[in-house]
Amino acid sequence: MSFLLKARSEPNQSRSxxxxxxxxxxxxxxxLLGSLIAEMPAFLSDTTIRRFLRARNWSTEQATKxxxxxxxxxxxxxxxxICWEDIAEKDYEGRRAYIADYLDAKGRCVLVSKPAIKAKVSGKEQIxxxxxILEILAMNSADEQEEHVTCLLDCKGWAISNTPLSITRESINIVQNYYPGMIAVAILSNTPRIFESFWKVKFVYTNNPESQKIVFEMFDMDKLETAFGGRNELTVDIESYAERMKRADLVRGASSMGRDINLVKL
Structure with a gap:
């Protein structure tokens, strides 16, 4: 198993x-944002600004940019x-990537991705x-003072034909530039070393007891999937997952039902 751990102490990192x-x-x-605040008040909340500040080393200029x-x-x-009903092949894609129904030991949301499973949709639909998913995770960050997402990637059997490198690059670009300050730790299982060229974080490849200690301290092993060293052999229940996503859509005001209601009001 290989681990991708975010570096916490960089030499030039400013104090909080x-x-x-x-x-x-x-x-x-x-x-500095001026009239943009009025244009996107829901997005440009104190929570979002705080997250961008944290991701940009507390620089107001860099965060504003x-x-x-x-x-x-x-x-x-x-x-x-975007809502759940807008997702192409959602029942299938929901098995390739999903927000787990459990948290890690620090109470962080867990995002599970299985890039080795070949997509049925275009790169545009994958993005x-x-x-x-990132919008839903961002919605859950209102009270978070630190990065609040742990990302798990099962890369066993991964090949370029499964997830082209261009999509991988675009995905990472979106995470780093448009949703910064959310991912605290990423753990990759069975990872090709080519992935190292995409992430601005520290890779640690291990096959010793220390790796299992890291996982044991971070997760309830009965809930963690076997691909990451846990004991949970079950796959995601797509019907339950769909219901969770629909409820999240209602909270965000992005559900098809909410849009229909807005149209009626107009």
Whole structure:
């Protein structure tokens, strides 16, 4: 098993600001964003600004630059409008990537991805589903002071024909640029070393007891999938998963039902 662990202590990493300093930074970013705040008030919340600040080493200038680039992307992509019913081959894609129904030991959401399973949809639709999942995970970050997602990737049997490198690059670009500050740790099982060229984090390849210790400390082994060293041999229940996603859509205001209601009101 191989592990991809996010480096926590970089030499030039700034200390976390105090609550008062952080609020000052958020206010400053809001001032720098100007009229964009009124254009996307739901997205440009204090929570989002705090997340971008954290991901950009608490630099108000860098966070503002990233937020402006993200606003430009969101204008075109409209990720907040995507709902479960919009996902092509959703029952199949939901088995390739899904938000687990359990948390890790630190209470973080768990995103499971199985890139070795060949997709039935186009690269465009695969990216759409990724963005949909990221929107739901971002919605769950309201009260989080740190990165709140643990990512698990089962790469056993992976080949370029399963998930082309171009899609891998675009996926990582979206995560790093438009949804920064969410992923705390990524654990990759059976990983080709070519993956190292895509991630700006530290890879640790191990086949010793220390690797199992890491997993044991992070997860309930009865819930963790066997692909990652756990004891759970069950596959995702797609019907239950679909219901969870639909409920999340209602909370986000992105469900087809919500859109129909809005149309009636207009």
């Amino acid at each position: 600001p105090s609550s008062e300093e952080l609020q000052e930074k958020i206010v400053h970013v809001r001032e 990233s937020l402006k680039e993200t606003v430009k992307w969101r204008r075109q992509y409209r990720p907040e409008k 759409k589903y990724l963005v949909y």
